[in-house]
Amino acid sequence: MQHEDLEYFIDLYQTLNFGRSSTRCNISASALSRRIKRLEQEVGTELYQRDNRRVIPTVAGREFERYARETLARWAEVRERVTDSAARIDGEIRIYASVTACYSILPRILGRFREHYPEVHIHLKTGDAALALQTVRDEAVDLAVAALPQRSPSGLLTQVLTVTPLVCIGPAMRCAVRDLLQQRPIPWQQVPVILSEQGLSRRRVDAWYREHGIEAPVYAQVAGNEAIIAMVSLGCGAGVVPQLVVDKSPLRHDLQIIGEGPQLEPYHVGVAVSRRRLKNRSVAAFWETSRASYSGQPD
Numbered sequence: 001m002q003h004e005d006l007e008y009f010i011d012l013y014q015t016l017n018f019g020r021s022s023t024r025c026n027i028s029a030s031a032l033s034r035r036i037k038r039l040e041q042e043v044g045t046e047l048y049q050r051d052n053r054r055v056i057p058t059v060a061g062r063e064f065e066r067y068a069r070e071t072l073a074r075w076a077e078v079r080e081r082v083t084d085s086a087a088r089i090d091g092e093i094r095i096y097a098s099v100t101a102c103y104s105i106l107p108r109i110l111g112r113f114r115e116h117y118p119e120v121h122i123h124l125k126t127g128d129a130a131l132a133l134q135t136v137r138d139e140a141v142d143l144a145v146a147a148l149p150q151r152s153p154s155g156l157l158t159q160v161l162t163v164t165p166l167v168c169i170g171p172a173m174r175c176a177v178r179d180l181l182q183q184r185p186i187p188w189q190q191v192p193v194i195l196s197e198q199g200l201s202r203r204r205v206d207a208w209y210r211e212h213g214i215e216a217p218v219y220a221q222v223a224g225n226e227a228i229i230a231m232v233s234l235g236c237g238a239g240v241v242p243q244l245v246v247d248k249s250p251l252r253h254d255l256q257i258i259g260e261g262p263q264l265e266p267y268h269v270g271v272a273v274s275r276r277r278l279k280n281r282s283v284a285a286f287w288e289t290s291r292a293s294y295s296g297q298p299d
Helices: 003-015 018-024 029-043 059-082 099-104 106-116 129-137 176-181 200-211 225-233 243-248 281-295
Strands: 048-050 055-057 091-097 120-126 143-147 156-164 166-171 193-196 218-222 238-242 255-257 267-274
Touching: 003 018, 003 029, 003 059, 018 029, 055 059, 091 099, 091 129, 091 281, 099 106, 099 120, 099 225, 099 243, 106 120, 106 281, 120 281, 129 143, 129 156, 129 267, 143 281, 156 243, 156 281, 166 176, 166 225, 166 243, 193 200, 193 225, 200 238, 218 225, 225 238, 225 243, 225 255, 238 243, 267 281
Parallel strands: 091 120, 091 143, 193 218, 193 238
Antiparallel strands: 048 055, 143 267, 156 267, 166 238, 166 255
C-alpha cells in the first residue's frame, strides 16, 4: 500500500468528486479511479459507493479514512526524525480558517512564512469558524485560525494573536428591524435575530438571552459570521459578530453597530494546533511564525 494512494484517498474523501480531486492531485480522473480501485482490492472491500452523480464513503471507507490519516501523520513524523536537522524545512501543512481570517489574520503570517520556508506547500481549507477546533482535534488539518475558548481544549495548544469585541449589528437600510432597534429601550423580545448554528458566539448570545429572561425570536440559524452579516444587511434581523469581521466585510456600509446591544466577552482569536502535530517541523515552523508575526518579534 503506497502512501501516495492514501493521499489520493484522503483528497477524494474531502471532495467526494473524482474530477475535482484529480485536478488537485494532478492526475487524470481515470487514473485516480484506478488507484482507488487498487486500494479497495488491497483492503478487500469497497471504500466508496459511486455512480455517475455521487461518491459516498462506505462504512469501511469512513473507518479507513481514520487509518489513512494516522498512517500519513506517522509517516511524516518518521521522515522528520530521520532527516538531518540542518536540512531545509519542506513538506506540507494543512490550515483551517474562516473566510474573514483568510484576509484579516493569515496574510501577515503567510507573508513571513513564505519568505522563510518557500519549500513548504500549504493546503488552506475555509469554512465555518465554529468548526475550526474540531477539525484540529480530528486531525483533518494541522492548525486552525479560530476564536479560542478561555481554556485550551484537551490535546491542543493555543496562542492568542489578537482580541476583537463581539458587537451587535443591525441593518442600515430603512426597515422594520431598524425601527425596532431605534426604540429605547430596545424591545429585544420583538427583534428578529440571526444566530450562528453553533460555536462560541452562539453560546454567549444564548447565555445573554437566558440572563435577561427573553426567548430569542430567531429568524434564521446560519453557518459563519459572513452569512449573519449578509442577512442583517438585507434587513432580516439583528446579529452578533466579531468587530474584526465587520471591519473587513464588503457589506460594512450596509450595517450599523448597535451600542445598546448585548455586552459580551470579546473574541480572543488565535492559532490552535495538536500537540502531537507540533513534532512535525513544518507545522512547528508555522506555529512559531504565527507567534512572531503578532508579537512584533524581528525576523
